[in-house]
Amino acid sequence: MNKRTRLLVLLAVLALCFVFLWPSISWYGRTPKEMQQLALGSTENIKNYAELKAAEDVRAIKKMDLSATLTDEYAWLKKDVNKRYKTLDKKAPAELTWKDVLSAYDSELDFLTVFQTRYREQILKAKKYYENSVKLGLDLSGGMNIIVKADLDAALASMGDAVASENASDFKKEAMANAIENLSSRIDKFGLTSPVIRQQGDDRIYIEIPGAAQADAINTLIMGKGILNFRLVDTEATNAFKAYYAQNPANTFNALGELMDPSVIPDDCEVFGEYRKDEYGLDERYDWVVVKKEIALDGQHVKSAIVGSDEFTNQPEVHFNLDSEGAVIFGDFTGAHVGDNLAIVSDNKVKSNARIQTAITGGSVSLSGGFSYEEADNIKKVLQTAWLNVPLEVESQQVIGASLGEDSIRAGAKAILLGLGLILIFMLIYYKASGINAVVAQVLNLFMMFSILSAFNLTLTLSSIAGMILTIGMAVDANVLIFERIKEELRQGKSRPAAIAMGFDNAFWAIMDSNITTFIAAIFLSQLGTGSIQGFAVSLAIGVVSSVFTALFVSRLMFDFDTEVLHAKKVSIGWGIKQ
Template sequence: MNKKSRLITIIAVLAVCFAFLWPTISWYARTPKEDQALALSTLENIKDYSNFKAASDVKAMVAAAKADPETLVPADQEWFKEQVKKNYKLENKKYSEPLKLVDALNSFASKTELVNFVEGVYRKKILKNKDFYKNSVKLGLDLSGGMNVIVKADLDAVIANQGDTPYVEETLKAEAMAQAVETLSNRIDRFGLSSPTIRQQGEDRIYIELPGSAEADQINSIIQGRGILNFRLVDNEATQAFTTYYYNHMDSTFDSKGRLIDASVIPEDCVVMGYYTTDAYGLDQREGYLVVKKEVALDGKHIESAEVGAEDLTGKPQVNFVLDSEGSEIFGEFTGKHVGENLCIVSDDKVKSNARIQTAITGGRVAITGFGIQEAQNLRKVLQTAWLDVPLSVESQQVIGASLGDQAIKQGLLAIAVGLIAIMVFMLIWYQGAGVNACVAQVLNLYIMFSILSALNLTVTLPMIAGMILTIGMAVDANVIIFERIKEERRLGKDRASSMNTGFNNAFWAIMDSNITTFIAAIFMSQLGTGSVQGFAYSLAIGVVSTLFTTLFVSRLMFDFQTEVVGKKNISIGWGIK
């Protein structure tokens, strides 16, 4: 590869690395702590916060415009001005400058449209920060503090509970574990624990990693608690009245924890619950609110099985579930009394389905229709929570304090800094001018490593920091091999250009052999190892790739630039060598 191509390659790689590293820079250096805390909360909390802030802001705007019609739109609300200008342009109307707040409010068709717009601004900002976090280099539990838990699922109990029901054991176990993972994810997300890692480990264990501070008792209650699934009657008249009330009092209906402030707006025997559908990503998305009876019509424990089928005439998806004998009697009697009313399925205090009772449902076989295949699959999973009862127990639990994490971060960064500085000082003293090339290559080496970690969304742990420190030593070792070969050529009386070409060419395979063998070892460790061993292997493998690039591309280009552009004849590469 010629020098021009090498320069273009280096610039392109550094630019791509900066793009990879930008989320990490944005998250840790440009996002305030309070915005980080908000972005790390659950999507439901983010939506509630955005709704609350939007309603509050709109209420304050309306109050300010009524108090003084001459009030101007604040200068720091350019985002609001831009939307107002678009509204006037769509209506082919003109507005006066400076823009008055009352004119800005009147540019929106309704108060709801204004609230939705302001909510979108908050949502976009918070989700943008959340994306920065998702694509940034994250700190492991040994650095950030937190808790890791290994939960054991009693699959033997699941099989025993099936009784004489026909099933394929392996399929049942797989469904039970998938349901257990999903149930834990929903519970932990509901309690607002930030950025959890939840995955199946082996046949019957679930690994949970919770960064940040967490109460052990709270986690245990979440893990071992059972999801509550039941059927309740919907009060349509109360729902309609509450919906009207909510849209007129969006900022004062619920408190910060989602509790109803004025309980008198609904009947005493009812409760307000969010009505949720599942989006394409499998996340609960609240569509609105329903007022449902506190009395449970049918408990989910009576469900024996659930599956997705199709209607006989239309072929549209439907969810079929079977009740036990007691449940069949209860459900038949209840539906017979409430024909024409709406019955909802409640799971973990969320309404997951709302269907009209067309006729009395007897015989214990129930079919629910009126949705697409994806919604049908999601509802089946909800119903499985009741009949796939998977007993969970905490097998091991490790809590790491935040203070220990802070100390580990400082020690890790200090180790990297001391190691890097010590090597740079040695290279500058022993190899003089050529040592500068090695120092630049070392800095770029760490820069490329962190950018790749960010691109792969890997989590930085203490073993990974150990791999980075080892990489620093390996990188300088490659430079030492090259510099010593160049020195040998200079002692033979060759000129600068010939010495460098021969030195790099002769050192190439020695460097490649050592790094390739290290890379192979790192690959095997990453595949066969677990936990900290994998983290060390990942950083080591990434370090090998970045070392080869900075040594064979960056350092070589710097030597060539000094030779061909600056016009140097001698080479400062050691004591007594010119």
């Protein structure tokens, strides 16, 4: 490979690394703290914030002098307004007034949606930066990690004879999956920042929550049980509310999500959002439903739930069974409300809104509505929160303060900079001008390591920093081997080009052997180790690859550049070397 090709390869690698590192630069260096807090919230919180801020903006605009022109604060609206005027085959005025702006939109809700979209896109853009950046572990960012034990034997015992002994294993797997589903839903609703929730072993759940969180509140979420009930839908009130909301979207709810004018619905009713799972598996509100405050049937009467299919249409259905008391209550209620809609309400969210076709007696209920298998499975999981009771116990809990995490970051950065600085000073003193090659190689080595961490969305912990510091030493070792080989060739009277070529060739396999064995050890540690050991191993493996590249490729390119472009005749590589 000639010098020009190697230079192009190096530039391409550096450009690719910069692309990988850009989300991390944008998140940690260009995103304000307030925006970071919003982006780290749950999807539902982001949506609620966008709606709230949009409503505040629209209310403020309605109080303005409509003959006034747009200020710079709202200059971003001009593009959308011009687009809407063009759709109407009209030309937008050169100087837009608020009256001109409002006339471009069909309704207040249409105008409100533009503001919601702007706020949402700003936050989601920051959230995307975070998702594609290097994450900070709890030991650096602060937060909590919790290990919860699920008592699957107790859950099985509570079912009595309903579960056959040969199905016990399948029941425990389903109970465990349901417990994780419930915890994910509760913690995401609480608005916590990007929690990690995963199964650990057969009966334990690992929860990692970055950022500041109150331990008592988290424990309440974990130990609590979802609230499930069935309520009658007030169809007339629902239609009236949705018509009112379409006309007054900015003045319907306050910052707490409460109705600003409670009289828009009957006194015996409540309004809830109707939710479905989005493409990320999170609850997404898509409509509003007004339901009676009176609970028609409590979820504790649900005893089992499965997904089936209609025998004629083969459409997915959800079948669930009630206990004897619930069967009587449900039979009487459905018999009295044939033709009305019944909502399944879980934690103040409407998860299903089905029409009562006939009186349902006997305790065996089927829900159908033309939904997909995924939607049917989600409804089944909602029903399972009522009957599949898995006792949870917090086994261990560790809280790391944000200030301690900041101290760890400063200590880690100081260790890297100090170690790198001392090594580079030594290289410059001992190897003279050739030490500059080592300096550049080390800086590029760190740049590439952080880029790879960002590219794979890996987590940076104190143990990862330890792996980086070790890598710095190993990368210098490769440079030392090369420089000493070059010095040996120079002592034998070789010319600069010959000494450099022989030095790299002779040092190649010594460097590769040591780094390959280290890389193999790091791979085994990353696969077999857990926690901090795994973090150390991953950063070490990345560092091995990047250090070999910088030592053999980048350093060689710099030597050749001096030889062929700057026409250097001698090598400044140490004391007492005669050339």
